[in-house]
Amino acid sequence: MRPFDYTRATDLEDAAHHLSSGSTVIAGGTNLLDLMKIQVMTPDHLVDITRLPGLSDIEDTGSGLRIGTLVTNSDLAGDTRVRNGYPVLARALLAGASGQLRNKATTGGNFLQRTRCPYFYDTAMPCNKREPNSGCSAQGGDARMCAILGTSPECIAAHPSDMAVAMRALDAQVEVRGADGETRMMALDDLYHLPGDRPDREYALDKGEIIIAAHLPAPSPNTRQTYRKVRDRASYAFALVSVAAVIEMGEDGKIANAALAFGGIGTRPWRDPEVEKELIGSEPSNELFAKAADVLLRDAWLEESNAFKAPLAKRTLISALRDVTGLSGQDHYDMGDAA
């Protein structure tokens, strides 16, 4: 690791001041320190926000949950309100990383974690995300862990989070505090830029802005929820493909409501309203689900080494939908109840 200065923030204003003058925030540090060890990230100054009060609470706001930015992945997954009201989120969190990492990784840090594209990690190789205008080694290279949706000629890196995928399906919002002390709410989707021609610009955060909380709307009772993750080993691996599904079945046997988000295949936690439109109001069938998958993949950019992700995403989506709609006869889902 390169040498750096370390400051423990006294309050959010102090943290924002340091951030505005070029410091990097550290909380759980599980991704940042890893990247600092291999010198992909070389901050001169770290500002530690872990001791700040009021950022580690999960509060019932009356219209949902407010999740403090320092709430750990394990505390969030273990919270009974999350397990009961938002099971897709609990499952996604538990599908991510290891017990040790979940105890340290925070909510805010999980949103902002960096891609696991192997070339982003390899400082000997060109990477437009790490070094603008140096090139993209993943295209024509090993793109197994890379995205097929939302890509650009400059970058095909996937967003690696499980948590953020479930949060997308749940219509989460992010509460951000500006350098001037004012707070604003933004839809989770608006937090992430598509790579375009500047893949190094990942987040729509202004200088000095800090994520202080995530907000979930009130739980939707009677929804069936699942997080289906496909990976290279049974546990402790990033998703090749994942599907977060929140489905409400009508009494007429048709799909009354559907919220679907995808991991492992998008340059950001991926949600596409066109896929949901395809499903809502229709009776569950294999043909319907296959059609929805084709809609999802209509603009997929496939590299030779990750072309398998298109059929894999299709099969994973069909399988998850068969379970949550009852078509498969398998009760492989959790019920979202009032938290």
Add this chain to the structure above:
Amino acid sequence: MKISLSVNGTQHSLEIEPRVTLLDALRDRLKLTGSKKGCDHGQCGACTVMVNGRRVNSCLSLAVMHEDDEITTIEGIGTPDELARLQQNFVECDGYQCGYCTPGQIVSAKAAIEEAKAGWPSYVSPTLADMGELDDEEIAERMSGNLCRCSAYPGIRQAIAKTAKEDA
């Protein structure tokens, strides 16, 4: 920087650079070499310690960030003369071969048993409401952050299952 670290109930005063990881501080400065450096990237779990009762990868943690925290290493769990029940069961069940990953396995297992007792579900739990028995599949999932290159996994899982049962 001057910091104080509380490890296994003993307070230590240290003068260290901010970039020293908790693992390096424990091993190189405090000479507590039970915690091992395997991958140094949070992938193998050999460096697992408990911070305020929670298992973490000490290699992905800065020592300066742990002032006032209560740190427990393998040295705080048992001694060669007085093995903890979990350590005894690792011996009885052949839960190791070369032994390099063992301190991390044991600290991680101790915390994993506590997590299960607290009712934390895992990704493989049939329901999220409460977890059932700490069976083989549950243990494998909960211990996936600890690798064993000798592949002593069956013995490791047995030792953990045995300890959880004795604990219950």
